[in-house]
Amino acid sequence: MPAAIGLDDVVAAETVLSHVDGEAGRLVVRGHDIETLVGHVPFEQATALLWDGLIDLPAEGLARALGAARLEAYDRLAPLVPATRALAPVPAMRFLLAGLPTMEAPVAVRLLAAAGVAAAFAIAGKAVRPDPSLGHAADLLRMIRGRPVAAAEAAALDAYLVTILDHGLNASTFAARVVASTAAGPAAALIAGLCALEGPLHGGAPGPVLDMLDAVGLPENAPAWVAAELDAGRRLMGFGHRIYRVRDPRADVLKAALARLGGRSARLTLAEAVEAAALAALERRKAGRRLDTNVEFYTALLLDALGVPRAGFTALFAAGRTAGWLAHVREQEARGRIIRPQSRYVGPLPAVAA
Numbered sequence: 001m002p003a004a005i006g007l008d009d010v011v012a013a014e015t016v017l018s019h020v021d022g023e024a025g026r027l028v029v030r031g032h033d034i035e036t037l038v039g040h041v042p043f044e045q046a047t048a049l050l051w052d053g054l055i056d057l058p059a060e061g062l063a064r065a066l067g068a069a070r071l072e073a074y075d076r077l078a079p080l081v082p083a084t085r086a087l088a089p090v091p092a093m094r095f096l097l098a099g100l101p102t103m104e105a106p107v108a109v110r111l112l113a114a115a116g117v118a119a120a121f122a123i124a125g126k127a128v129r130p131d132p133s134l135g136h137a138a139d140l141l142r143m144i145r146g147r148p149v150a151a152a153e154a155a156a157l158d159a160y161l162v163t164i165l166d167h168g169l170n171a172s173t174f175a176a177r178v179v180a181s182t183a184a185g186p187a188a189a190l191i192a193g194l195c196a197l198e199g200p201l202h203g204g205a206p207g208p209v210l211d212m213l214d215a216v217g218l219p220e221n222a223p224a225w226v227a228a229e230l231d232a233g234r235r236l237m238g239f240g241h242r243i244y245r246v247r248d249p250r251a252d253v254l255k256a257a258l259a260r261l262g263g264r265s266a267r268l269t270l271a272e273a274v275e276a277a278a279l280a281a282l283e284r285r286k287a288g289r290r291l292d293t294n295v296e297f298y299t300a301l302l303l304d305a306l307g308v309p310r311a312g313f314t315a316l317f318a319a320g321r322t323a324g325w326l327a328h329v330r331e332q333e334a335r336g337r338i339i340r341p342q343s344r345y346v347g348p349l350p351a352v353a354a
Contacts, residue, residue, distance in 0.1 A: 012339070013169060013177060017050060017327050020168040025292075027249050029166055038253040039260070043136050043161040047112070047323040050165060054330045055108045065106065067132030069113030070139060076100060077117055078127035085125060089315040090198045092122035097191055107186055108326045115190065119319035120144050123312030137161050140319060145307055152261055153306055159257035160302055163250050163295070164317055166324030172196035172203065173321075173328050180329040181339040193325040194318050203317050207310035209238040209300035212274070219273035226277045230285055236278050238297030247292040254298035261305055271301055 019028040027034040030049050037046050044063040051057060058065035080099050084092035096118040103110045116136060120143035121127050128143040138154035167173075176193035180186070197203035216225045229236060258268070275293055282291040303313055332339075 018166040038159050038162045043158050046162045050327050065109050066113050069110045070130035073114040073117040081127045089122040089312045093118045093315045115322040116140050116319045119315040156257050156261050161320035164320045176325045177332040178339045180332040186329045189329045203314045206296045206300040206313040210310050212237045222273040222277035226281045240291040248294040250295035251293045251298050258302045
């Protein structure tokens with residue numbers, strides 16, 4: 001039997017955290033459809049739901065504990081920021097997290113807070129003191145932009161963080177679980193997940209969606225531009241997914257979050273024209289293979305509307321996904337068994353002596 005390329009259809013773990021149904025276009029997080037969480041449950045509450053029974057929750061509540069932990073992370077990370085100024089946001093975030101000392105309990109809360117602070121510092125290129133009175137999303141956006149944010153903007157980023165909380169056994173989550181299985185600890189596993197997320201085939205695609213929109217320029221250019229890209233054999237950014245065979249449900253909840261921001265930008269009008277042209281062209285050219293809008297398309301539009309620079313999209317994604325990584329790390333640690341798959345050797349063998 002041939003090996004499963006990319007481990008397709010290989011079950012490597014059992015989890016209570018999330019379920020991705022690619023055929024139905026459904027994402028379930030701890031028993032809840034993602035549509036029932038985003039815009040209804042704040043990030044801290046969604047994280048508590050994800051962590052329930054796996055990670056001890058602070059008695060004072062996760063929101064308050066995260067606020068205090070962000071201040072602690074500031075004291076530890078701010079002195080390191082000058083050394084990151086020549087780095088792109090994800091390498092800068094990785095550098096900052098690697099510089100953290102051994103943490104005392106609650107480790108998960110401290111790591112989640114540190115990941116958010118590190119992402120904000122890496123994106124802004126400077127250290128801004130956290131405000132522990134704010135929600136996690138509001139404070140991250142305030143640190144990134146260096147000024148107070150409107151309630152609607154904070155709510156939009158909060159919706160984004162809930163949307164990306166967890167998503168099955170994707171590449172970065174699997175990397176985190178592999179490292180966790182060696183008993184290396186949650187900090188090492190978190191950095192492993194971040195390293196995997198940096199790859200353009202996993203977490204690095206939202207920014208190029210904006211590059212695509214810039215290239216199209218005007219809504220009326222969309223059909224011809226899309227046709228030319230497909231004729232050249234190039235991929236349309238923000239369309240198609242390894243798992244989903246229908247529309248990615250996260251695209252719709254992010255589109256709704258963007259609509260709740262209010263107003264209508266020229267970029268949104270352009271994006272809808274590109275989306276319509278792309279879906280029509282893909283349906284004609286890829287008969288039998290459904291390539292629909294994925295999470296990256298509306299991620300790019302939402303974060304751009306919030307004033308997050310496109311180079312920082314992946315780092316901000318990591319700040320939200322850290323909650324899921326930490327839950328998977330604890331789930332894997334509880335199993336107490338190292339992940340050690342087999343490989344099939346297909347190289348030459350030494351000659352057998354006569």
